[in-house]
Amino acid sequence: MKPTSAHSQTHYDHLRIRLADIKKATDDFSKDRHIGGGGFGEVYRGELINHSQGQTLAFKRLNRKHGQGTRELWNEIYMLSEYKHPNIVSLLGFYEDNIEGILVYEYASRSGLDLYLDKKELDWRQRLTICIGGASGLAYLHSGGADGTLQKIIHRDVKSSNILLDKEWNAKISDFGLSKFAPANKNISIIHTGAVGTLGYCDPLYLESGSLTKESDVYSFGVVLFEVLCGRLCIRSAQKHGENFIELVKTSYEQQTLINIVCHHLQHEIRPESMKVYTEIAYQCLNKNRKERPSMNSIVEELKKALDYQLSPNKAYDPETILSQRKIxxxxxxxxxxxxxxxxxxxxxxxxxxxxxxxxxxxxxxxxxxxxxxxxxxxxxxxxxxxxxPRIEAKLQLLKLRISFTNQINEITGNLNIIKEATTEIRESIKLASIMKEYDQILQRNQRGHLAELWFNNIRKPKETDLFLLYKEGDEKNAAWFDFDKDLVNLDAASKIKIQDLRESKSTIVKEVKMAQQELDSSYSDGGVSPEFHEALKTFLYDAEQHPSLTNFFNSVDDDTKSLVKYFKGDPKDQSFTEVLGFMMVFIQLFKSQHDAVEKEKRDRQMEADRIRKEEEFAAEPVILKVFVLLTVAVLKTFDLFFKPL
Known part of the structure; x- marks a missing residue:
């Protein structure tokens, strides 16, 4: 919601903070509280006890002499109060009158990213994490919030000093004074405005034409990515070395000499595969053609991939790295x-x-x-x-299939065997059949059902009283079915198998074998391709075709699972095999809990009986004997008291 009048600004009155409180928090903007500044004004730290529970906050005091007026102040208020994201600095309050304009933010204790570009404090993993955070914050703005319901925002001043870092090194996008709302309900958002921003970071097309798009932010972020890699500011680098930073990194990338300008303490730390992904996406950001620049969401994904390769050495990406693992x-x-x-x-x-x-x-x-x-x-x-x-990708896929084929088939058939064994064990369990029969009689006595509805209406939410009676009935009859679950050795494993996943795996194998046949047919016209390939592929296809058919095995298992549903008087159209196994697992758990309850009741009864028996025996003994027993106990206690060793 963007206010357009003084009246609509009252919507943000709850964020207003008294000037007196701000001055008290900053010791009247004392030098000791000063933490930074620039053309926009000066920044101070302080504690607003009544507003932040004693936490340190940042106070940006706008310098109206340098062009930071009411419009810029309200621009930040509008945006930061409506757009909430972990990687966007939080606005906590403000003060504004004709003289003062003060914004109150969460305090980023480590200040801007620009201060750490050449510091050893930030290793490559931390730098990647910070870049991912910054890109995520910009992607949120470009997308119009998490669900896309807000107006899309173009930051217009993306640079390393505007990426703040908190105590935990989390990135926070800041400084929205120059930001612009993109036109609503338009797929292509172009704003024609006077070019503003920071020299060195600005999109060249924006400087030339004044046309602003989200891709202008992408270009600026690409500059930041190369600053992070090279460990130097783009502007300071030009001033110090008399070189154009952007032209240097682009030329170095194209000539594959980037490693020569990478920050020296990172050169031996960055894994080649991580470097490759990172520099590719950073270079794309600087493309002169805006249509060729990636979206911020794409940048986030690629940076995450670069981090993944940095953290996971086994995920080799570079061909030479792959080959070196096997010394070939x-x-x-x-x-x-x-x-x-x-x-x-x-x-x-x-x-x-x-x-x-x-x-x-x-x-x-x-x-x-x-x-x-x-x-x-x-x-x-x-x-x-x-x-x-010819068609090297297809041949590599065939090699991959040949390596994994036997294992895939064995895994599928092994899981199908487990399911088949589980259904057989359940149907053939005499103990379970006895339990079902007894349980049905209990339900009928309580007028809650009969065997035809047993499992699919009563076992879903069995009554404790029914299960208690079931176990007790068996206990009184000395039934031998209390440990019936020990006969169902494959039940637990079968309950974790998803038949649909097995079907999809089978379907994939079938498709891959068909593709192998097609590649064999196509390869006859490849000319100089080794005859060894034809023979190897023929052998593989013959072995695959001779392998026991999975289709018949699947049909057999389907029949078994349907028969299991029917065994419990269910309808295979309404109840699935997975449901049956789920109910069985629940029933076993509840049945065992009743075992504990019954056994506890038996122990309690026995203890009570023993207590009563002892009291009766004691009451029946002569009085003299009772006195003698009591005196003996007293004497023993006295003796123990006096002669107990120290």
Whole structure:
């Protein structure tokens, strides 16, 4: 909600703080309380006891002499009071009159990100986390809130000093004085306005044309990403070295020499796969064509991926890293794909290799290349090797299928066997059949049902009294079915298996085998492809076709599960096999609890009987004997008291 008049500003009166309270909190804006400042004004820290329960707050005192007037102040009030996100600084109050304009924020004790770019305090993991936080806050603004119901906001002054850090190093986007609401109900939001912002971070197209879009923020954030990587401010870098920071990082990226300008204490810390993902998305942010820049949501996802690769060394992304794990070179990897040789690579390596296969643009670029391989770099050499194998992706997928095929089949059949065994155990349990019969009689006596409705109407919410009577009845008859659950050895495992998941796995295998047949047919026209590939694929397809059919096995298990539902007088159309197992697990748990209750009652009765018997025996003894017993007890206690060792 954006107020347009003084009257509508009263909506925010609950945020107003008295000037006297602010002055008291900041010691009348004393130098000791000063924590920063700039063209917008000065920032102080202080404690508002009546407003923040003694917590330290930040007070931004706008300097109206430098253009920060009423409009900028209210701009921040409107936005920060309506837009709430963990990575956006929180507005806690304000004061405004014709002379003063003061905003009160949560206190970010570590100040701005710009102060830590070249500091060892921030390792690469922390830097990635901060960048993810900043990108998340901007994505929230660009999307119009968490659910998209608010107006979309363009920050217009994204820079490292406006990304504040709290005590836990959490990123907080700040300074919304220059922000703009994007036009409502428009997919493409372009605002024509005079270019403002900070030199070095501004989108070049915005500076040239005055047209502002969300992608302008993306460009600025891309500058921040390279500042974080290189450990230096874009403006200060230009002043110190006489160079254009943006041109330097773009050229270094394109020439694959970025490592030379990476912050020195990060150079040996960043994993290659993390560096690759991070720099790719940062470079895309700086694209001159706005349509080629990523969205903030995409940036968040890529940064999370970079963090994941940094934290998970086993998730190799770079081809050379993948190959080095097995000490094999690129030609050997490709030969393994042609021979369908599962002894050289594993599933993880194949999955990672599939991620880095060359794009069509890369293939076109090196098509027909006959020069020195070393001149195209490691990536180029990898592409040249891949180009030797027609449809390399399909062949790698086939190798992956061959490695996993037997394990997948065994896993599916193993789970189906467990289900089959569980249904057989339940139907053939004599103890369970006795319990069902006894329980049905109890229900009929209480006029609550009969066997036809037993499990699907009564076991869902069984009455404790019924179960107590059931167990007690068996106890009185010396029934041997109290441990009936021990006969159902596969019940627990079967209850955790989802048949639908098994069906989907089977369907995937069937599709993959069909694709393998199609690749075999296509490969006959590949010319120089190794005959070894044809023979290996033929052998695999023959083995797959000769494997016991899963379809018949599934049909058999389906019959078993339906018969189990019918066994409990249910309708397979209304009740599923999973429901039956769920009810069984609940019934066993409740039945055992009744065992504890009955056994406790028996113990209590026995203890009471023993107590009564002892009292009766004592009452029947002669008086002299009673006196003798009491005196003996007293003498023993006295003796113990005097002669007890110290």
């Amino acid at each position: 070179n690129l030609p050997h990897m490709c030969n393994a794909a042609l021979a369908l040789d599962s002894s050289i690579v594993d599933i993880d390596q194949l999955n990672n290799l599939l991620k880095v296969l060359p794009t069509s643009e890369e293939l076109d670029m090196l098509k027909g290349y006959t020069g020195d391989k070393k001149m195209v770099g490691e990536r180029g050499q990898f592409i040249l090797e891949c180009m030797k194998i």
